[in-house]
Amino acid sequence: MxxxxxxxxxxxxxxxxxxxxxxxxxxxxxxxxxxxxxxxxxxxxxxxxISNEVSHIQLHHPRFRENYEIQYTLPEAEKMIRDISRLPEVKSVAARTIITGMMMSAASATGIKINGIDPVVERKTTSLYTKISDTSGAYFGDGLRNPVVISQKLAEKLNVHLKSKLVLRFQSADGSLIEGAFKICGIYRTSNGMFDQLNVFVRQSDLAALLGNAPVHEIVVLLHDNSDIKKVMPVLKQKYPAAEVKDWQELFPExxxxxxxxxxxxxxxxxxxxxxxxxxxxxxxxxxxxxxxxxxxxxxxxxxxxxxxxxxxxxxxxxxxxxxxxxxxxxxxxxxxxxxxxxxxxxxxxxxxxxxxxxxxxxxxxxxxxxxxxxxxxxxxxxxxxxxxxxxxxxxxxxxxxxxx
Amino acid sequence: MEIIQIKDLHKTYDEGKIEVHAVNGISLTVAEGEFTAIVGPSGSGKTTLLNMIGGLDRPSGGEVIINGTEITKLSSRELINFRLNNIGFVFQSYNLIPVLTAHENVEFIMQLQNKPQTERHKRTIELLESVGLGDKMDVRPRYLSGGQQQRVAVARALASKPRFILADEPTANLDSKATANLLEIMERLNHEEKMTFLFSTHDQRVVNKAHRVITIEDGIVISDVEQQHIVHPSDC
Known part of the structure; x- marks a missing residue:
């Protein structure tokens, strides 16, 4: 009423x-x-x-993310990748070699993070390859020796373009300086300027040739669904107590x-x-x-x-x-x-x-x-x-x- | 049986340095079935007296006993409930709710009493038919004449099955035809249903119909007369 x-x-x-x-x-x-x-x-x-950078879950040596030091690798990485791949919630797993170093062109130099990847596996795990436009080269596909994929931001900063030569310099586990010449095969551009300014991608095998081996610093796990994190995380943590297992929310709390x-x-x-x-x-x-x-x-x-x-x-x-x-x-x-x-x-x-x-x-x-x-x-x-x-x-x-x- | 008992009733308004004695020691009783008019010049205290009898205003002194209940001792909440169940009000300006139809205006009072829907509906129809508005149930007040609106107000006053009806100048805004019509209804309710009416008025036609006329001046009763029903030429 x-x-x-x-x-x-x-x-x-x-x-x-x-x-x-x-x-x-x-x-x-x-x-x-x-x-x-x-x-x-x-x-x-x-x-x-999630798609371009971190995926859903990452595994590292517990001390690796403190300073990205080359010696903190994941032992038995191949077995870990095989086992993780078998979990039904997992879509793909990629291993990365990560080294901080310098990238130099004829014009300039800058500090960068070198991501050594297997392009075939990485394609299944991250979608960075979609961030290379038709006119900006290819994702490791044109038969160049020592190819490198860098961002447009870095290309502008170092005043380089497709097929330009670059030198990557970094420190090996024993402290000696290692240099390698690479050729730009692709230039990517994501919406994250901070990511672009820092990350370059090379083949893990090329890094292995320079280092003498291919250490794995990071295992990246892509799940079928974000909600599977709650299910997979405890499994991985229990299975690999010696490793640091973090989901994307822990890796990037912001x-x-x-x-x-x-x-x-x-x-x-x-x-x-x-x-x-x-x-x-x-x-x-x-x-x-x-x-x-x-x-x-x-x-x-x-x-x-x-x-x-x-x-x-x-x-x-x-x-x-x-x-x-x-x-x-x-x-x-x-x-x-x-x-x-x-x-x-x-x-x-x-x-x-x-x-x-x-x-x-x-x-x-x-x-x-x-x-x-x-x-x-x-x-x-x-x-x-x-x-x-x-x-x-x-x-x-x-x-x-x-x-x- | 006495429905209303007033004992030495006072109402004083403090107007700055001056005290106004609107009601100054009135004592009277009203029995069940009476048809009583309160008359007097403007400012004599008629409305103040009715307001205190109706529990709308608190007296400065004295007692108002309605059907055995001393209403001046009731709390505000009890008083509202008492008014709802014991007193029917008819105002000079009708005071219907404009957004409700005639039917809804009457039914509303019973809704406040939490009466069941079927009972409400039946009684509303009976009441509106008894005041001659059976064909205006679904009409809103603004489409009704003044006389019709006042008849809805009478039906509304009766809806709660009150012990008596208080009407403050009920015919003041009505023309002679509507006044005659309303008086006829009020008289009929008084005769047939023994409904007690207590009303203030300036209207001689209404005074002539009253069985008892109480005259007030300066807050005191100066005359209280029973009168035989006299038919005046103006009533015809």
Whole structure:
């Protein structure tokens, strides 16, 4: 009964209610759409990191990641790879030799991380090969001797291009300096500028020729599904107690926390928007109480208790906010559908994004959970906005309110 | 049987340095089935007296006993509940809820009493038919004339099955035809259902229909007369 009356009451002054609803709808649409953009960016970032860089799980010598020192290798790596490959959740496993060193061209030199890989296996594990455009060479495929794949950023920094010669210099396990001449066979470009500035890829066999052996510093495990991590991690940890077994969230904690951080941030932004809208709702509800003081007085006179009067005002405020909130979510939903396929291209500011490791083309992501959270926040806003007007309503003296004019 | 007992009732308003004695020691009783008018000039204390009898205003002194309950001693919550179940109100300006139909306006009171839906529906129809608005059930107040709205208000006042009806200037906004119509309904309810009416009025036509006329001036009762029903030419 009270709900039905409250619903009818909000349409007494159609224009005024529609203005409040429109304001709420725009605010909620803006808040939820920007949130979906941020969620989309985060997902892109995480997916790109898993796909191009870390995969799902990595195994190292426990001390290797401290300073990337060449002597901290994984013993019996071949057997480990064979065993891990047999797990049903595992899609592929790749072994890497990782050495920090210098890369020099005729023009310049820079510090880099050399990734010695098996291109055939690596193709199955990471998708870096897709980051080489048609005009930027190939992923170790054209028969060059000592081929190297470097990023476009490094190519620009060292002023080199396809088929240019480069010298890689690094320290062997016994401390002696080793140099090797390599030829650029491919130039890649990911959305993560920081990754691009650091990583070059060579064949593990070429490094073995320089070092005299092919030490394995890193085993990279790609799973069929991200959710399998919880299942596979304990198995690997139990099986290889001497190794450091980490999933991508542990390897890049900032990535793991990105979603949680963005969720909190998005709720805060939405909270600020709703707080601003709440003032408008309070104002409207105060006008409603003022205009209807005679009627509210009559209701109290004939026996409507204060609890029910309070509930009626609160419901009107909640319904008003909820109409706006739902309209905003619907608008946001269609905006997300509209832009989810094409993405929003911010290439004009792309360099800044890439420098921070983000893709300049953003794809908004629909998160039903956030929409549910938004509806709860909107209801909460309605309740809060009604408190002061409802108190005003309860202060009405029925005897004065129904007094004949 | 006495439904309303008022003993030495006082109401004083503090208007700065001046104390206004709106009701100054009124004592009276109203028996079940009475059709009583309270008359007096503006500012004489009629509305204040009705408000205190209806539990809308607290007296400064004295007692208001309704059907054996001393209502001045009730808490605000108890008083609201008491009003809902014992007193029917008819206001000068009808005070219907504009977003509800005539049917919903009447039914609403019974919803506050948590009466079952079937009982509410049946009684609402009976009441609206008894005030001659059986064909206006689904009409909202703004599409009804003043007289029709006041008849809905009477039906609403009766909906809770009150012990008596308090009406403050019920015909003040009505034309003569609507006034006659409303009075006829009120009289019929009084005769047939023994409903007690206590109303304030300035309208001589209403005064003429009353069985008892209490005249108030400066917050005190200056006359309290039983009168035979006199048919005046203006009633015809």
């Amino acid at each position: 009270i709900l039905a009356i409250a619903w009818k009451n909000i349409w007494r002054n159609r224009l005024r209610s529609l203005i409040v609803i429109a304001a709420t709808a725009i605010g909620v649409a803006a808040g939820t759409y920007s949130a979906s953009l941020m969620f989309g960016v985060a997902t892109q970032k995480i997916n790109a990191a 990535l793991g926390m990105l979603t949680a951080m963005l969720t909190t941030m998005n709720y805060m932004i939405l909270g600020i928007i709703l707080a601003a809208l709440a003032f408008g709702i309070v104002n409207t509800m105060l006008m409603i109480v003022l205009e209807r003081s005679r009627e509210l007085g009559m209701l109290m006179a004939v026996g409507m208790n204060k609890h029910k009067v309070f509930r009626m005002i609160m419901l009107e405020s909640i319904l008003l906010s909820l109409c706006g909130g739902i309209a905003g979510i619907v608008i946001s939903f269609f905006l997300i559908q509209l832009s989810a396929r094409t993405g929003i291209d911010l290439s004009a500011f792309g360099q800044g994004f890439e420098a921070m490791g983000y893709d300049p083309v953003m794809y908004p992501e629909l998160r039903p959970g956030f929409f549910v959270g938004t509806v709860i926040m909107v209801i909460f806003t309605g309740i809060l906005s009604s408190l002061y007007p409802a108190r005003k309503a309860l202060a009405i003296n029925p005897a004065l309110a129904v007094k004949n004019e």
